[in-house]
Amino acid sequence: MIGKRQIRKTLCALALATGAVVFSASQAKAETTLDLATSSPQADGTTALFYRTDIQPTGTGVLQPFVRIQAKPTESGYNTDGAIEFDTKDHAGQNWTHSITLADVPIVTIDGVQYREFILDINESTAQSNRFLSMNELEIYTSNTNVLTSFNTATHTFGSPVGNITGLVYDMDASGDKLVRMDYSLANGSGSGDMFVYVKSSLFTGTNPYVYLYSKFGNPDGSDAGFEEWATRTVPTPAVPLPASVWGGLTLLGLLGAAKIRSRRQSA
8 A cells, every 4th residue: 555655755856857837725825815704804915995785775766776787606706887797787678788988986984994885785695594695806997998898807908999099997906806795684684885995095096987896796705695786876965884873873863853843843
């Protein structure tokens, strides 16, 4: 019987003979998890912040959805007025997926730094084992055209229309492979936002007016229910996302204030 030591020697000899490099599992580069399921906010380093939220409602008129994505267990897509691809969804007359301009993306100041704000609404199973979702890729581009398509995920380029002027503004994995982990049970279901993404406004240079957001989900926490939807707010209030307990307190204060006003009017 051949011993384990002899097997290791044989493998090393083969690797040296062929010029191959053998890595152990511990030597493989690990993917950094920004775990919003346990703690918020999370930072990708120095260019973006990720906040957990349960802001609601997120329907049309409150938020402005610009791309909808749906597939199982992995999914990806981006917004455009051109031909949609990957797992992007749209239906005639619904306008779930469309182009946006930089003017549509509000600026929010956090700790004295200006960021562009994007909101993600996820839809997952409420089952204990399936409530999580991993976002594996997030890339933001600007372009001189609103009909980009034929996206190459390896080269980070759009093939159509030919001669388009496109720039990569933000890549979540630029400084190392990352994923953002979210817990669907921490929000209020479909129609309630789940995550704020803040990307430094200073990254949006140049004169390209159109903004494209590409995202990919599903590894290791797969998508297993409804669609994921990106949106913007027309007027971000409050400017910085607040925990659910604070939102509830503000709502209660608003109701108490309204009750006092009614009481004063009735006694007048």
